[in-house]
Amino acid sequence: MVKAQISLFIIIALAISAIVGGVVYTVQSQKVSITEAEILQVSRAPVEARPVEDFVRACMDEALLRGVISVGDRGGYSPSDSFSVNPSDPTDSEAIPLAEGVIDGSIPYWRFMSSKNKDCPSSSCVLSSKMPYLLKSDGSPSVEGAVEKVSKQFLLDCIADFSQLKNSGFTVVPKSSPSFSATINDRGVVGVLKYPIIVTRDDKSYNIETFYSNVEVPIKDLYELSSAITKEAGDSNFLEYSVINYLDMFTGLDDDSLPPISDLDLSLSPKSWNVLDVKEKVSSSIIPQAILFLQVFPSKNYKALESPFPLSEEREAVFSMLYNRDFRTSLINKTSKPIIVNVNFEPVTDFSLTPYFKMNCEGVCSAESLNILGVLPLGIQKYNFAYDISYPVIVRLEDPDALNGLGYSFQFGLEGNIRSNEPVKGSSSIVQNSDFSSTISLFSQKEHWTSGDVKIVISDLVNHDNNAAVVFECGTKAASLGIVNNSITTKLPRCTDGHLRAVKQDYSSSNPRISTFTSDPQIVGIDISPIVPVFFTVKKVPLTKNSDNNWNLLSDRRESLDNGESVLVVLDKIGGGDSITAVSQLFGGSAKTSSTKNSSISAGDYSVSMFLTRKSPKGEEVIIMPQERCYGPGDLGDVITGDEECAMVPAKPEVFNETKPLLLGQSEFNMTITSGMISAKGVNINLLVPYADLKSACDSGICVIEDLSVPSTAGDYVSLYPDVFNPVVVPKR
Known part of the structure; x- marks a missing residue:
């Protein structure tokens, strides 16, 4: 098949040369295996022998082109390079x-x-990793070596024994075996074929030693x-x-x-x-x-x-x-x-x-x-x-x-x-199969930005690294302003309700609104804040039950989480800007703190939710004993007869242990994280959660089934006593 196509190469040689650059006479100084002096010494063969030279160069052009394309499709490897592949499991393989x-x-x-x-x-x-080296001199395998391998195989098949040139009256006799090398440089790939041959036609002989070609890719x-x-x-x-x-x-x-x-x-x-x-x-x-x-x-x-x-x-x-x-x-x-x-x-x-x-x-x-x-x-x-x-x-x-x-x-x-x-x-x-689409319109072309001058100022109050990419958005349209260092003054597309935001890796951005349907100058600030790890510390504030069956908050007491207790903390960013959620779960006793989500935040306003639960260890169970409850007509009693009905509630002891957790307390409130509370290492947040001390009440024999509703209302004390439960936030040092 290859030999049948060889006669076409001379015909299409000029067309291919337009793509791959033809014969190389000069190159820029490169750290490659082909020296500048060697290339400069190349001269064309005599006119009588040029059809042979053109034939070889056409094969080289096509060979290099095939080499770079096939290697690019294979991640830097040749088609014959093999990997450990499981055809039915793409993640149990070295290749897809x-x-x-x-x-x-x-x-x-x-x-x-x-x-x-x-x-x-x-x-x-x-x-x-199966990432190859770029150059052969860097190591093996290499992209350069793969291009050389693919190109060489096709080139030798293409040239074959020069039999296609016999009909044109040429006799070609090799003086030694061919040697081909490919070298990657800044502009593409250079191919060198060292193949000394003697070309004879009409009783005249010519020597050709070396052939060059290149692909600009x-x-x-x-x-x-x-x-x-x-x-x-x-x-x-x-x-x-x-x-x-x-x-x-x-x-x-x-x-x-x-x-x-x-x-x-x-x-x-x-x-x-x-x-x-x-x-x-x-x-x-x-x-x-x-x-x-x-x-x-x-x-x-x-x-x-x-x-x-x-x-x-x-x-x-x-x-x-x-x-x-x-x-x-x-x-x-x-x-x-x-x-x-x-x-x-x-x-x-x-x-x-x-x-x-x-x-x-x-x-x-x-x-x-x-x-x-x-x-x-x-x-x-x-x-x-x-x-x-x-x-x-x-x-x-x-x-x-x-x-x-x-x-x-x-x-x-x-x-x-x-x-x-x-x-x-x-x-x-x-x-x-949601069909989200992307659009480019006149909105993103600067010649159509006709507002008054807008000065955009970026402020990073934590790291003072006031540079980021800036995007202007209007509805579903967006225009990039590129990288802004500290500030930029520019015109913007006309928009009645636009938004500016900054884009920076591991940063959140404010989202200031701006109307650009004016020719007046404006100044808009964009606050950016690094997204940093958040570390929680939680202490308990007890609600205790007295002999009068009343629950009282001991506002001056701070308790650590006991063995078997855990608290779930959820921070949700509210207001404008990027959406951020941090979730962490902390355990008492010897258990370690663990995070159930990527717990990182930036400066901004947050809603905070906390849930304190207890899995009572063996020997420390919380037990609510049955007690008689009587209900009159219209309640749980007999409505028809009007008689009072009584029952033991619960029917049997309610035992909360390691397999049956118990809610002790919860709270919800809002808080603000300012830039001054954050460092590059993160932020420490110290929280207090109110909880019903059901264990002490039950150990004292004064707990009743109705007390199980107290933990769900414990959060009311947070709003009643904000000075007690105000979180303490400090930068991590």
Whole structure:
């Protein structure tokens, strides 16, 4: 087949040369294996022998072109390079198996977990990489070596024995075996064929020693950008957090929601989920949508996402959070060159290549019932579910202008790995196939920005690093103002209700409103705050019961959490700007503090919720003994006869132990975190929670079943005594 096509190469040689650059006579000074002096000494063969030279160069041009394209499609490897691939399990492989049983149909992972899924995190989570070196001189395997390998094979098949030239009267006799090398430089790939031959025609002979060709293609730039993306995937775990945050958006206790990572519900009926249904929804909807939303900032195809359907104010804030932070990967100051190519993240949606999925429940996931309060219509259901997920992602970089407009792409694989809702290190109802679209309009073109001058000032009151990318939004349209250092004065598109926001990795931003339907100058400030870890300390303030059956707050007493007690703390950011939620659970006794979610916050206003529960250790149970209760007509008595009826309540002793937790207290209030309360290391928040000391009351024999309602109203004391329960917030040093 190849030999049958050889005669075409001479015909199309000029066309290919327009793409790949033809013969190289000069190059810029590069650290490559071909010296400048060697290339400058190249001269054309005599006119009579040039058809032979053109034939070889046409083969070289096509060989280099095929080499860079096939290696770019294979993540820097040649089609014949093999990997350990499980065709049915993409996360138990060294490469993404795109075509079952076809080795060269796989794309190698540049970051993946090489240990078995089932072994992580029970024993070990080992992260590995199949990212090749760029140059042969750096090590093996290399992109340069792969291009050379592919190009050489095609080149030798193309040249063959020069038999195609015999019909033109040429006789070609090799003086030695051919030697081919390919070298990557800043502009592309240079090919050198050292093949001494004697060309004879009409009784005249000519010697040709060396042939050169080159392809101008940004393979080096795309490799370096791919390397930066891979490094960022390890540094920030953006691949995992995109799925974690998106998954968390669709968890909850609604009918169509997925099992929540952490939630409490005051009800008698726990909700349950079929694990297989959850796996199908996460695999077919959550993961693909989260991956498709990912974007690199800045990149050529970075665009504003807009929802195809109207959203409520609450959902709009959630969508803004996703758009502002969770799906944007910033490579600002992390690459040596501007990013002028398209970057796309693509999920693997082949139904046979399902992600690894496991939860901390078998078959059916249901709540842990914290309390069923006897005859009272009150119960507490505690939901804590851990997701273990591994999934493949294809990262494709495209330069549509390369190769004279034919375009060039470079792709590689990354693997996301989540264990117990957290990235493996070295987030309503399900949206099925939502068609979120991106738009570019006149809104983003500066020649159409006609407002008065707007001075935008960025303020970072914590780290004083007053630089960030700035975006102006009007409804579903958005225009990027680029990177702003301290301040910028610019005109903006006309908009009656616009918003400005800053975009910076691991920062939250205020979202000031501005009307640009004016020619008057304006000054707008954008406050940015680093998102830092939050550390909680919780003490208890007791409510005690006296002999008169009254509950009193001992406002001057502070108690630590006892063995078996735990407090759940939830902070939700309120007001404008990015949406942030921090959830932590603290345990008393010898148990360690643990976080059930990414517990990080920034400066801003927050609503705070706390729930204190107790799993009484053996020998320290809280026991409420039965007592007689009598009810008259119209209450629980006999309405017909008017007789009073009596019963023992509860019917038998109510025992709260390690398997039957007890709610002791709860509270809800708002607080403000100022920039002065935050340091780069984080923020310490000291909280007080009121609680009903049911253990002491029951040990004294004065507790009754009605006392179980006291913990649910304990939070009222927070608003009654704000000076007592005011939280103390200090920067972490």
